[in-house]
Amino acid sequence: MCTVSxxxxxxxxxxxxxxxxxxxxRVRHGHETIVIxxxxxxxxxxxxxxxxxxLRRLRDEHDxxxxxxxxxxxxxxxxxxxxxxxxxxxxxxxxxx
Numbered sequence: 790m791c792t793v794s795x796x797x798x799x800x801x802x803x804x805x806x807x808x809x810x811x812x813x814x815r816v817r818h819g820h821e822t823i824v825i826x827x828x829x830x831x832x833x834x835x836x837x838x839x840x841x842x843x844l845r846r847l848r849d850e851h852d853x854x855x856x857x858x859x860x861x862x863x864x865x866x867x868x869x870x871x872x873x874x875x876x877x878x879x880x881x882x883x884x885x886x
Contacts, residue, residue, distance in 0.1 A: 799824040799831065852876050 798821070805812060805825045815821045816835045823835040856872055867875075 797822045797824045799826050802827045802832065
């Protein structure tokens, strides 16, 4: 389920395309988050690059913890690629619900 903060400004895709430079500057210098909608539904977001780095760090920590939990639990040993595919499928399933 996608949640959008009340404080996030939302721009329709066409308007965002026409104002992209200004929106990027607002995100970069004002540390704002801009939501872009497509057909009235949130579709993407412009976020400061440091927030993206933090999200990736948190995702990686979660993935490492999940791999350690599986290893400690005596579960089946699987390769890195298979584990990453499973975690990606879990993320996709969670985002869809």
